[in-house]
Amino acid sequence: MKQQDRLEISIDTLAPADVYKLVSSTLVPRPIAWVTTLNIFGKVNLAPFSFFTVVSIDPPLFLINCDRRGGMSKDTTVNALRSGELVINVVSENLILPMHKSSVAAPSDVSEADC
Numbered sequence: 001m002k003q004q005d006r007l008e009i010s011i012d013t014l015a016p017a018d019v020y021k022l023v024s025s026t027l028v029p030r031p032i033a034w035v036t037t038l039n040i041f042g043k044v045n046l047a048p049f050s051f052f053t054v055v056s057i058d059p060p061l062f063l064i065n066c067d068r069r070g071g072m073s074k075d076t077t078v079n080a081l082r083s084g085e086l087v088i089n090v091v092s093e094n095l096i097l098p099m100h101k102s103s104v105a106a107p108s109d110v111s112e113a114d115c
Helices: 016-024 073-082 093-101
Strands: 033-038 046-048 053-058 060-064 087-090
Touching: 033 060, 033 073, 046 073
Parallel strands: none
Antiparallel strands: 033 046, 033 087, 053 060
């Protein structure tokens, strides 16, 4: 490859939002993990994650990126750490609209499954 045929981007010069856009647009299409947890009231927390992958087959391990918002852990993280449980579902095409609606920033006592 010739020098002029490649593009180099120094991510340390980019804002975190721009790094996210760059990385998330690199691997497409990618599956969406629709993760369910239960809050302390037993209500379902439902959250889509576009950063998700298989890490290992034996044992079966999956990775989701539970980033923080405003320096605070997301409800998915809080619930999973408290209960030790979560369920990873893969969004099929017919569930794209409900999945998108579930990405709303709802209070922790509201189930996104009801949105």
